[in-house]
Amino acid sequence: MDKYGTRPEYLWARWPNYAILRRADNKKWYGAILDVPRERLGLTGTDVVDVLNVKCDAGLYAFINGENGILRGYHMGGTWVSVLLDGTVAREQIFALLDASYKLVGPRKKVQ
Numbered sequence: 001m002d003k004y005g006t007r008p009e010y011l012w013a014r015w016p017n018y019a020i021l022r023r024a025d026n027k028k029w030y031g032a033i034l035d036v037p038r039e040r041l042g043l044t045g046t047d048v049v050d051v052l053n054v055k056c057d058a059g060l061y062a063f064i065n066g067e068n069g070i071l072r073g074y075h076m077g078g079t080w081v082s083v084l085l086d087g088t089v090a091r092e093q094i095f096a097l098l099d100a101s102y103k104l105v106g107p108r109k110k111v112q
Contacts, residue, residue, distance in 0.1 A: 004102055008033065028105040030055060031098060033085075034074065041071055041082065050085040052094060054101035064097075 001007060008019035021031035032053040038045040053073050056064065061079040064070050069088030073080025083089050083097060 023102065023105060026107055030101040030105045036074055041074060051082040052085055053080050053082050054097045055080050055104050056100065057104060060100065
């Protein structure tokens with residue numbers, strides 16, 4: 001809220017723990033917080049893990065997809081990744097990915 005002016009939105013009664021993060025200026029999503037069974041992510045275990053889905057540019061996606069704790073975006077197309085929020089990924093890296101996603105979905109600058 002302090003940095004982006006965003007309040008999480010809970011859009012689905014069926015998934016009350018799923019929240020999206022949307023830019024105020026253009027209403028585009030820059031993040032989604034989900035609780036997902038590990039097996040749906042291709043991980044071992046049957047417990048549920050919290051993930052943050054963020055958008056990446058193609059170069060970053062190719063570089064980080066598959067890193068420990070960073071997976072192909074769960075239920076998202078294109079260049080989204082799911083970041084495990086279980087301590088696998090450093091907090092600083094999570095915030096950097098969130099910042100990049102926020103900027104990436106921002107308004108496009110007009111070319112003159």
